[in-house]
């Protein structure tokens with residue numbers, strides 16, 4: 201059967217795919233979503249206790265505010281899904297979405313010689329896409345593709361074990377958080393209650409999971425949940441530091457002035473170098489508060505690296521309220537280990553100590569790059585990430601060496617929804633020829649500068665996060681679209697109030 205031809209295809213129905221569908225709706229895009237629902241990670245990587253970590257007024261579409269946007273509580277994953285469905289319904293986006301439609305292969309059918317310089321909508325197919333659904337495989341053809349398959353979910357990252365020391369020798373149960381997310385309330389209680397559980401990892405999901413485990417193990421028959429930690433990260437109890445709102449430290453123009461950003465001239469770069477002690481001081485102020493507020497030293501949980509490195513890599517986790525209360529009750533314990541493997545009764549560490557366990561849950565994250573590379577064809581697949589492990593995406597969206605394709609949701613910020621939306625607004629104008637992309641060389645120069653800044657700012661740079669120069673990133677996007685970049689009403693607000701989606705309403 202001949203491929204079904206349309207202008208624009210969007211792969212993924214998470215927040216990035218939704219933002220793309222809304223901004224490109226005038227082109228009647230086709231959105232392929234592998235599962236039966238919208239929302240991506242909020243549907244498939246959420247536990248009972250999963251909440252938004254970003255304040256809700258930062259995680260909203262510019263033209264669709266949360267019903268109670270000033271409510272300072274963090275919405276649960278169920279509320280986030282309701283908000284996303286309500287957005288999709290309000291803007292009539294569901295008509296574009298093909299659910300249970302997984303893209304299994306993409307082919308380049310354009311001419312590579314002309315593709316980089318031609319129109320983004322040339323009137324003929326550039327990409328063909330094989331889509332697996334209940335009816336079988338159907339091919340589609342598109343002039344432009346937007347890839348929104350997400351960095352998390354779908355493909356679990358599983359640690360490697362020495363020979364004969366993997367999960368196969370363990371008598372208990374091993375699962376990844378992705379499997380845990382599929383259990384209902386009764387299933388999680390059955391799995392955790394009265395069981396010795398080892399949670400591997402110390403990022404947001406691991407912390408939420410350990411807390412759920414402790415809650416299921418109250419009372420005399422309860423067992424301890426042990427977190428096995430390779431790398432410590434800073435955790436934050438709330439968005440207040442020594443009585444000041446958190447946004448003052450990193451999310452205002454004045455606070456980001458201290459940080460490096462691309463396209464600084466020599467003078468500004470030198471000043472930035474001189475301001476390095478100020479950057480360190482801000483990080484130290486936050487670290488001192490966290491060490492005072494939380495029992496980090498008591499449990500050996502104070503990271504060796506500065507707070508700013510976690511912030512700059514979008515890894516700052518907000519603690520569930522009773523995490524340390526449960527640790528104080530003995531329901532959560534901590535074990536530092538850089539290497540571990542299985543023995544038949546649990547897990548063993550490099551210091552030859554053993555931990556008995558009935559259940560081992562791997563909160564070891566996801567392999568978003570593998571997911572992406574499984575569908576991008578060669579020779580583009582090898583270009584997707586540079587040797588540094590980072591994706592060179594111009595404006596966080598266009599790969600300079602991959603024609604007629606955009607990527608949304610791979611370069612993160614502290615509010616991924618806000619960033620995804622602004623980038624899609626930019627993309628829609630680009631596709632509509634309201635401005636042109638610079639040359640491939642200029643785009644590569646810009647992405648290289650951004651990647652170098654990330655590398656200098658944090659050892660976790662492979663996570664590709666722009667949080668320390670997010671306002672500058674948005675400024676450059678605005679300027680390219682012909683919008684004013686300084687968007688506040690007066691200079692005081694410009695200097696000291698945070699930027700969020702509402703500041704980027706259409707001009």
Ligand SMILES: Cc1cc2nc3c(=O)[nH]c(=O)nc-3n(C[C@H](O)[C@H](O)[C@H](O)COP(=O)(O)OP(=O)(O)OC[C@H]3O[C@@H](n4cnc5c(N)ncnc54)[C@H](O)[C@@H]3O)c2cc1C
Nearest residue numbers: 212214215216234240241253254302303349350609615616
């Ligand atoms: C537990 C958790 C908590 C988080 N909390 C926050 C937070 O508080 N604030 C914040 O800013 N960010 C947070 N994030 C980051 C989060 O990933 C982003 O905010 C955002 O939801 C990502 O959306 P996305 O659309 O890019 O990707 P996803 O949500 O992963 O959506 C991708 C979609 O693509 C579909 N898909 C994948 N492959 C295919 C294919 N081959 N064919 C068709 N469809 C496909 C998937 O089924 C999925 O629906 C969190 C992430 C997790 C995992």
